[in-house]
Amino acid sequence: MPKSKFEEIYRNLKNKVEQGDYLYGELLPSENTLIGMYDCSRNTIRRALSGLVEDGYVQSIHGKGVQVIYQPSVKKDFTIGGIETFRESAQRNNFSYETRVIRFQTVLTDEALADRTGFPVGTELLWVERVRYLNGKALILDVNFFLKSVVGDLTPEIAEQSIYAYLEHDLGMQIVTSKREITVERAAENDRRHLDLNGYDCLAVVTSNTFNSDGIMFEYTQSRHQPEFFSFRDTATRKKS
Amino acid sequence: MPKSKFEEIYRNLKNKVEQGDYLYGELLPSENTLIGMYDCSRNTIRRALSGLVEDGYVQSIHGKGVQVIYQPSVKKDFTIGGIETFRESAQRNNFSYETRVIRFQTVLTDEALADRTGFPVGTELLWVERVRYLNGKALILDVNFFLKSVVGDLTPEIAEQSIYAYLEHDLGMQIVTSKREITVERAAENDRRHLDLNGYDCLAVVTSNTFNSDGIMFEYTQSRHQPEFFSFRDTATRKKS
């Protein structure tokens, strides 16, 4: 059984664009035509279209139509974007991958940790550090702090597989919002020890706070990437000031 | 005269959140209450709210309410996000700034340039390189390629001020969509020559293609940042697979 109607239409149109049914520079069928094609209301069509706009697939032009601006990417990078897990990215790129847990302990949030993570002082956290290997090279160092009260009995064994799969499937938790910041930092002692930096003295660092469907922030993470395989894509639309 | 109703409400609510009228963790007034407060339909309220969701200000929880997840940032970084110009960022952070044009010439798109920029072979482009100074330090190297047919008679003098102001105010052009990619690259000869790298051997590189309201891609840009002052913020929401 499908999800919602607008999402079905959104996916269908997205696939069509990706498969080249509608080409770069062309206009999509008009909203009225789409109403006929999908047998639904105008609102539903517009909702589906706005999803494509957010994805940078199309751009609507007042009085003219909705134009395709999707271009298939030539480079098959190891990219992160949206909220995609390490495992999903690796599989999408057909890379062999492995994860090693190098830290797994419970800590109490003190002043410094509170300032860094955004959790209140005194909160019990699970501190996990993992090294991610792609095709045998140590490329990512993940430092996670999870709310102990939420992740329950997460084990190192689970952490070596996918923590997100555990959270979503086993705990039935839904990840909704993730606030991220991307910076570039000089490699620290810990980075040098665990990663194959290949001569780089810097890393791409993605720091994020993640919220679940209950609206509670349950995770603070730093993902420290060797620069070579890091790439972040994004589409921005300018809101009128 | 104001823009649209939903945008007015969006801005109003956004300001209230920023000013602390609604605090982190609290719920906004219910949609029904907001309808009364703003004297409008439910759709209009929901549209305003969805803007706040996109900004990572709030998160709606089915059956419960709309929760504030906005936290005022302590660090006053030089950040880029949305489509903000160099000038806007500098002013927001109260930095003195200056721009020097180090290249300004017309080129014809060959195979290599087409591959890099996404413009078709044979297109006439304006190639501009500028060094951006913040508080006297050379921190950003901007490499722009503009569609010659669109930017018309852009001059080096204008380029030293704000190109975007020229495009928007003088040409009446509206920037709508920008596709961006963030990577980390080793500093090249050109970077070393023009930037104060402060010992870093890497740069944060933002590569973007920008579309105007006519749906034509008129700009390809590489913004090469000294890492120290680079920070990119973003809020992602997970779409159900």
Place this chain on the structure above:
DNA sequence: GCCGATTTGTCCGTATGTATC
């Protein structure tokens, strides 16, 4: 555990405004 009130999520239909051609 059930029920009803509240709240958000989805969907529909209609009307009017505005830009393009």
Place this chain on the structure above:
DNA sequence: CGATACATACGGACAAATCGG
């Protein structure tokens, strides 16, 4: 000018989740 297409706004209906009694 008229036809077409997107933008905004309103109103109503029902579903689904949450919460308190």
